[in-house]
């Protein structure tokens with residue numbers, strides 16, 4: 262991409278952009294590929310956005326609050342911590358980027374599990390920080406000693422893990438908080454579906470940061486609001502590297518209203534969890550291996566006579582796609598190329614998935 266006009270920074274020139282899940286154009290798709298919430302956000306979100314807009318949108322002339330104080334206060338209230346322990350971001354991707362900026366560089370390495378969220382390598386490399394990818398132990402256990410002795414300045418635990426959906430135990434998390442000599446980041450994008458958050462725990466420790474998002478558990482992926490909870494000194498450091506106005510007025514109003522409406526979300530999440538249990542049962546009946554999920558997706562390994570596991574995954578993915586059902590598949594990743602990550606949708610989405618799955622299984 263170099264030309265005779267400009268040069269590209271050495272760190273950036275070797276990078277490639279993150280590959281997000283496909284957002285298909287046109288209607289008719291059953292979209293089970295990016296773990297979005299299957300139900301609309303709380304009706305209070307609409308009210309809050311309209312209120313923020315007012316009759317003439319006059320508020321939009323003004324910059325938003327630089328610290329997004331309302332969001333910090335609401336996040337703090339939600340997790341039972343102090344506002345000084347909270348920060349907001351333009352999606353949790355933004356917050357993760359702040360973490361890398363503040364705590365990663367050529368000499369400060371970052372570590373994460375493999376597989377986990379494929380954005381981490383992109384963000385860490387942007388800071389010139391090496392990303393150490395650690396393997397799970399048998400039974401998807403965390404390699405606790407390897408993490409502790411990794412020498413990394415930051416360890417990011419995706420809990421529950423994506424793309425596998427497993428959640429880790431209190432004792433594993435506490436062990437790492439006590440023994441990892443660096444910043445221990447817990448990415449809790451899917452915690453609303455496991456029912457377990459370590460945010461309050463994080464605020465009570467010097468070296469733990471919990472990152473959350475309204476995208477998965479609150480149905481607000483389109484608004485881009487994420488946050489982090491942790492020790493005040495960590496939050497202050499993140500504030501140094503943050504964009505001045507990193508959450509817009511409408512997004513802030515929406516996220517605050519969503520966080521307040523616990524009743525609505527508890528009910529909607531219960532339906533997601535019921536659909537998850539139902540589709541796991543279905544996969545079991547198909548004779549397919551799946552990872553028991555604590556999240557809003559299931560990682561399943563389909564099988565079919567005459568096909569290798571990777572061929573079966575590819576064939577199933579393509580069959581679903583031809584049926585306008587989109588799921589996530591990483592054919593080039595040796596660790597997970599034999600399975601698909603399928604987002605839990607509405608009961609009618611899941612019905613379509615089941616019917617298409619049976620057709621695939623029975624097809625010669």
Ligand SMILES: *Cc1c(COP(=O)(O)O)cnc(C)c1O
Nearest residue numbers: 352353354378423450474476487
């Ligand atoms: C989706 C996701 C995020 C990012 O969510 P935002 O939409 O940027 O808030 C972060 N971590 C994991 C593991 C995710 O799956």
